[in-house]
Amino acid sequence: MPYVIPAPIQPSVPVTGSDASFPVHRVYCVGRNYVDHAKEMGHTGREAPFFFMKPSDAVLPVAAGTTGELPYPSQTQDFQHEMELVVAIGKGGSDIAVADALSHVWGYAVGLDMTRRDLQGEAKKLGRPWDTGKAFEHSAPIGPITPIEQAGDIGAAAITLRVNGDLRQSSSIGMLIWNVAETIADLSTYFRLQPGDLIYTGTPAGVAAVQRGDELVGAIDGLDTLRVKIV
Template structure:
């Protein structure tokens, strides 16, 4: 088959221990999915999970041992970090039972949901979509994906983000309001998940703005760190 324009490059993410890469199909993000972050944003309780999306081209893959260049985006004065566990889907499906959900996981990675908070806040006030605040280029930095069998106990892993050496975010993944299996089960009620989908599972408290020159190091126990510098 030929195309009338040049076909887009397939976005992909490095894989730990392999020269092969993980092709990205879609990016789903879970909102307010840590207890402390929900409180930070003025909410309490175990509300039903809600989701938004980023385009596959929003990924900024960063190899192990490399500090990726993270461009400061235009049209914002409040560019914020959200440190997250990323779930890489290897087997698709819909209406997946929570008891079966982890069988659909190929692996896990460290990710950042970068946000133009001022644009997102304005969209919220006006009842408009969040795309300009969430779905812009390089808004989904991600480190190498670790196969699930090599990731250890991802359900009770420490998750941290340091900015210029200072701790900004710190929690454990057992503080997710909706854990990985529950999130996959709920998401698959609305979408038919496909191999190559990424799920950014939510962020702990401590989200804050970054500036050009800041260096961010995200870490989750059992996974490869993510390192980026805002340029």
């Protein structure tokens, strides 16, 4: 069937050790999923998980051994990094049990949930959606996806982010309030998960602003490092 305008390109992410790529369906994000970050943002305790979304074309894939270029976005004076473990879904489903959740995972990657914090803050005060703060172009940089069987014990992996060589964020995936299996199970009660979905699982404390020229290096044990430069 012909289209009246050119069809959009399918967003995809490189796969570790392969010339194949992972096609992206939806991008889900979990808010305030580390205790230290929840406190940093003025909240405490194990509150129920909550989710927001980015469009699939917000994904900025960065191949292994390269540095991606991340444009500084318009309409902000407070562009902040949030370092995250990304879960790539390989098998869909609804109302997934926690015990079965990891069987739906295809792999893991290092990702950044980039945020126009001033726009997000204003939206929060006005009770409006966060889209302008979270869902803009290139707001979801991601490194290559490592298949789950090659990723090792991701639940105990260290997670760090350095900006211009200085350590900004440092924690362990074990410090997630809602772990990967619990997050998948809860998310699947709201949406029917599909192969190709990405889940950004939340960020540790240490979120801060970046400027043009800054170089960000995100690392999670067992996964390919993510490198981006703000341009």
